[in-house]
Amino acid sequence: MGVGVYSSGGGHLIDLLFCTKPTIILLMDPDPEFAKDVRRWFPKAFIVGRRYFPQQPLDNPAVRGEQVADYVAALAVPLKGVVNAWMSYNEVVTSGDYEAYKRYNTFQVAFARKLQGTYGIDAVAGNDGIGVVSPEDYAQYFAQAIQESGYFGIHAYPPQTAGSMKEDSDWYVLRYRLIHQALGRAGVKHGPFVITESGLWAGFSGYTTEQHFADDLIWFTDELEKDPYVLGHAIYGIFSTDQADNTDIARYPALMDRIGAYTPKR
Secondary structure (H helix, E strand, O other), X not given: OEEEXXXXXXXXXXXXXXXXXXXXXXXXXXXXXXXXXXXXXXXOOEEEEEOOOOOOOOOOHHHHHHHHHHXXXXXXHHHOOOOOEEEOOOOOOOOOOHHHHHHHHHHHHHXXXXXXXXXXXXXXXXXXXXXXXXXXXXXXXXXXXXXXXXXXXXXXXXXXXXXXXXXXXXXXXXXXXXXXXXXXXXXXXXXXXXXXXXXXXXXXEOOEOHHHHHXXXXXXXXXXXXXXXXXXXXXXXXXXXXXXXOOOHHHOHHHHHHHHOOOOOO
């Protein structure tokens, strides 16, 4: 179990990470010194880097992929040995837009080849919105991107109005299993899966309690423990102190403490 940090840095964030004891950490646009502090305090964690893109164009996808790799590398190269792997775009395609699927596949292949081949930094493919791409479509349209990249990123949320991660879990938060099966049937080789976002779609406040949300996160982590091809999940998320919406788990100390107290069953 881990967490995503959507703030560039600050000592208070290290204190929050101590509360959750993460083994998976996502850092978005981190200050390099902050990222180094995170690695120093969490030497065994798997850290994913992400850069924020206000727009995510897919025109001329091969060129765009290389350009994004260069942009990511500007931050990633100084953090070699600190951050394990880096994403490109996040939740860029919509369901059933097969022409966009083809362009995003080409984009991700170019991104992975440039980031890994030129800079020696692992790429994380995927990172699509939950339920957007069917398991079979991953095998059909994204096989090359998945095979070219060191890791495969997946998001794990229940339906938008759900108050529990267990709602329709086989199709939503445990969807990664269906994707893994589809890739296997198609003979698509892949690196480890990592859940780069997890939780409730709109945050838990107003949908459930801290206790129930913590129970869901523990249940989900126990499920991941059954599947050795998955590294773990990064809860969405920890934000800046002025974050207003209820997706900021740092506003709920009891939840943070319960997450930090988790130990795997095995």
